[in-house]
Amino acid sequence: MPPSGPAQPPPLQGAARRGRRPAPISPQAGPSHRAWLEPVRSVLFASGLTLDDLVDRSGYSKTRISELLRGNGYYPPWEITFSVSHALDVPTSPLRRLWTAAAREARKDNDWIRNCIDQVAHDGDSPPLPYRAFTEAMRPDYSDYARAFLLTDQRAHWVVCEAFDILWLRWSEVAASANLNHYAWQLFRARVMLRAARHADGRPDLRAAVFSTHEVRGSDNAPGHFMALTELIELFDALTRLPDAQMDLTVLHYLCGTPAAGIAHILGMAPALTHAVDHHARATLETLLNAPIPE
Known part of the structure; x- marks a missing residue:
């Protein structure tokens, strides 16, 4: 089942030629963090979308999205992670599990993790047969x-x-x-x-x-x-x-x-x-x- 929320527009024509790709992943990102961040970046690069497109689709600033895609600064809350993944049509259920493991790696406590997840309504995905x-x-x-x-x-x-x-x-x-x-x-x-x-x-x-x-x-x-x-x-x-x-x-x-x-x-x-x-x-x-x- 697709994520809840408004339907996303198709990739913009010529988007791959606008803007720049995100900078490389920060060395601060641990192995569990990279486990979900690398696939999300891979989907972004294949989609032809730019950071400007993600800003338009997710509602978050370019600075916040750039930090998320680099694994830089504070570990990102689930709400922005979900918004970016939704814009890219990334499956939510596996991403949420990987995000949770990485949050523990970043020493986030269970209350913080649970509160983050509770902010986003989602029914889950069915894996491809x-x-x-x-x-x-x-x-x-x-x-x-x-x-x-x-x-x-x-x-x-x-x-x-x-x-x-x-x-x-x-x-x-x-x-x-x-x-x-x-x-x-x-x-x-x-x-x-x-x-x-x-x-x-x-x-x-x-x-x-x-x-x-x-x-x-x-x-x-x-x-x-x-x-x-x-x-x-x-x-x-x-x-x-x-x-x-x-x-x-x-x-x-x-x-x-x-x-x-x-x-x-x-x-x-x-x-x-x-x-x-x-x-x-x-x-x-x-x-x-x-x-x-x-x-």
């Missing part, structure tokens, strides 16, 4: 992958929901892409890596995932347990030295138990390429694990 089908199909495997890096069901569930809300905001762009599955996977993967523990060199740190494996949980008192644990930690650490595609495939197949036949679909790869990536990943892991330790 293809989007619903896609996210329902991908949710289990995405959740398993997120859990491997984020360790808990709660954190994995949160980042999957965040990625799917961003995907909904970008759905027109995603659906028009040449490889929807690959596009969605890269978007989701970026959200996981943003919140994964990291080594000093920037690699994700997968070592803690060892303690959630079946082999470790079921062998606390088995002979040689410490040696097996050490070897698993070395293996999991080596996984993160693989190129991205090789690491993703290995984590999905060997840590999450995703059937090989389904991995190509999840990653948006050709099946033949998936087999080649698996072969190279195993060869690279063997080289890494057998490399001499520097003295």
